[in-house]
Amino acid sequence: MEDKKPLYHYTSQKGLLGILQTQKLWMTNILYLNDSSEFKYTIDLVTSEIKNRKEQLEKKGLPLLPYRGDLYDRYNTVERVFDILSGEIPTQSYVFSLSTKENDLNQWRGYCPKEGGFSVGFDYKKLSSIVGDMNKKEDEGRYEIRECIYKKQVQMESVKQLIGIIDNKDTNKKLFYTELVNISSYFKDESFRYENEYRIIRYGIPKLKEIEYREGKSTIIPYIEFSPVDKLPISKIFVGPTPHPKLSKSSVKSLLESNGYEDVEVDISKIPYRSW
Numbered sequence: 001m002e003d004k005k006p007l008y009h010y011t012s013q014k015g016l017l018g019i020l021q022t023q024k025l026w027m028t029n030i031l032y033l034n035d036s037s038e039f040k041y042t043i044d045l046v047t048s049e050i051k052n053r054k055e056q057l058e059k060k061g062l063p064l065l066p067y068r069g070d071l072y073d074r075y076n077t078v079e080r081v082f083d084i085l086s087g088e089i090p091t092q093s094y095v096f097s098l099s100t101k102e103n104d105l106n107q108w109r110g111y112c113p114k115e116g117g118f119s120v121g122f123d124y125k126k127l128s129s130i131v132g133d134m135n136k137k138e139d140e141g142r143y144e145i146r147e148c149i150y151k152k153q154v155q156m157e158s159v160k161q162l163i164g165i166i167d168n169k170d171t172n173k174k175l176f177y178t179e180l181v182n183i184s185s186y187f188k189d190e191s192f193r194y195e196n197e198y199r200i201i202r203y204g205i206p207k208l209k210e211i212e213y214r215e216g217k218s219t220i221i222p223y224i225e226f227s228p229v230d231k232l233p234i235s236k237i238f239v240g241p242t243p244h245p246k247l248s249k250s251s252v253k254s255l256l257e258s259n260g261y262e263d264v265e266v267d268i269s270k271i272p273y274r275s276w
Contacts, residue, residue: 006121006235007098007145007198010111016118016237016252020259025226026214027094027202030185032221034111042184043082045152045159050075053163074166078176092205093185094224098122100196103269107195108240114275116242118252126233131200133228141204143226146186150193158183200226236265241273 011019019025031039054075099107102119111117127145134143149155162183165176185201202224210224237256239248245268256264 004124005100006102007100007124007127008102008119008121008238009096009098010107010117010119010240012113012117013115016120017255019120019232019234020255020261022225023227023232023259025096025200025232026212026223027096027200027226029222030093030095032216032219033095033097038188039184041189042155042159042180042187045155045187046162046180047079047082049156049159049163050078050166070169071167074169078166093181094202094206095185096200096226098198098200100198102236103238103267103271104194105271105273108269108271108273109275112240116248117240119238119240119269120234121236121238123233123235127200130228130233134226141202141206143200143202146199146201148186148188148192148195148197148199150188150190152190155183155187158187202226231260234261234264236267239266239268241269241271241275245269 009019009025054072057072101107102121104119107119108117131143131145149158162176162179165171165179166173182203185203186199188195188197206224211222212225213220213222215221234256237252239245239252242248249266249268253266256262256266
């Protein structure tokens with residue numbers, strides 16, 4: 001992001017309290033995000049490309065040849081794995097969602113409770129520095145900030161590179177599934193493009209003691225804590241649509257100051273949206 005604008009996280013009262021009082025961000029296992037079909041979306045892209053390649057081999061009659069037949073079988077194996085698991089390939093990627101949009105109606109509706117929520121802005125440059133420092137720690141997974149990719153044409157370029165791993169019969173096939181999990185962490189259907197989402201992503205399998213659990217709407221949700229050494233780089237907070245905007249702004253400013261954030265700007269959303 002060239003202009004290095006802040007990135008915003010939409011959350012509830014409970015979420016804001018947790019962020020400020022613990023100085024930690026909760027990174028959710030990608031399989032437990034609000035959009036449960038997100039991971040399957042990437043699998044469907046890969047499956048579609050594999051089917052296309054199989055059809056091309058069949059047209060050429062190449063599945064009957066030794067090497068091309070082996071390639072055809074490898075494509076079949078991947079399809080069978082996807083079919084058996086029904087798109088629920090276990091993954092240990094964890095993400096924290098952010099947006100370039102600071103005050104967006106769709107995200108107030110989608111990610112905040114009806115009673116009101118908050119948009120927490122983080123300084124991009126400082127947040128990137130913290131992510132870099134996390135990668136210097138021993139026995140930790142790999143962290144990065146990634147912009148989500150919505151354009152199918154761009155996604156398919158990565159998918160073709162991914163399937164190239166299968167094409168090379170000498171490649172460790174574990175690499176294929178590892179890279180599949182990686183790209184699925186930031187691929188999203190184009191219908192979500194309005195969110196302008198960025199993510200802090202944690203790749204790699206965390207230790208069992210690192211995984212925490214919280215209550216969800218229909219499942220227990222696994223998450224890990226993203227915890228910098230110093231304070232979080234919070235630069236601004238928007239008070240979302242609420243029946244008591246001025247009172248909410250006042251309490252947020254007090255909350256910020258009590259947790260060492262004296263210079264953080266607090267603004268009130270002027271979007272004419274009522275959900276109460």
